[in-house]
Amino acid sequence: MSLRNALLALLSSGPMTGYDVAKRFASSVGFLWHAPNSQIYPELRKMEREGLLATREIPWGTKGVTKTEYSVNDAGLDALATWQEEPMTYTPDRDPARLKAAYFEMGSPEAAQHNLREHISHFEYQRSQALDEINRIDSGTSPTLTRRLQNLPEEKHAKTIAFKRFAYEGRVIQAEAEIRWAQRGLELLEKLDDTGGG
């Protein structure tokens, strides 16, 4: 149900066509919950059928073509509120990097070193992505958040901004932890190499 909640949350910032949902998803909530367009479009139609979204046809271009615009109705807003009252869900741990690292002795030290460096690069990119989003939040240049605030009473702005920022801070904290871990691994490889593998 997380994709559904992510789409409801995104659409609660204001009405959008399916195309706009997919586009904005990839540049906002998609950082927290990745989903390909092949999942987004069917889920939108499913949510409409289930009465969580209202739709209207809006003109598209000049040839009398129309596009479907989705908006969250009261049932959708209730679903968002219900989601927030529900407990957190946790998936069982399945970490390919941790699994591989536990058996580094079965491969070459070079492969272990390469993979730890890749781990650092991966999470340095993750961290920079999250920091970019935090900068957009702080500078008021996040398109989706800006639109959301325009549709919210002034007194709700501080909370709305603070929680978005908090979520991306979590991504930064997590990425930095992974980078620290991999750096510790590179030090371990050097130590084991000095001692001839012990």
Add this chain to the structure above:
Amino acid sequence: MSLRNALLALLSSGPMTGYDVAKRFASSVGFLWHAPNSQIYPELRKMEREGLLATREIPWGTKGVTKTEYSVNDAGLDALATWQEEPMTYTPDRDPARLKAAYFEMGSPEAAQHNLREHISHFEYQRSQALDEINRIDSGTSPTLTRRLQNLPEEKHAKTIAFKRFAYEGRVIQAEAEIRWAQRGLELLEKLDDTGGG
């Protein structure tokens, strides 16, 4: 393929029946790559069919019943070495806790507070599990690791122990990052509450 690699890695510590694989999996590598028995047994049979595992029938009890004992053959050892030379794989980010936190303003402060406390409890448990495993590694009381070392030449012991420990250190580092994040969230809730939600 991670489950397959996890099973090969476990079985490389020594031959086991399917029952022993499932039992030991849950108390060792299963902390890094969770899998239910319903996945483990079929995968073992698949790996045997594909020539990665050798099997022999061993007596079970006194009534002439036998059980299948699995062991990693040369093809299985090659597969483990190949896995270690392959690059790390990363799944797209899908974090239900981060997603929910980004929209805490849509629920009650009480729900947000409750969920952040649950987040802390969840990762305190994860951390304690990983620290227990590190203690078993350090004290030489991890059954699977002990058995693995018995089948390894002395000069490979240090690396084998060090990388297991390193993997669980990663779980500790990750859990502590999540705890720090959630504690920051609790402080944020108090701050927003003082300012009447901004």
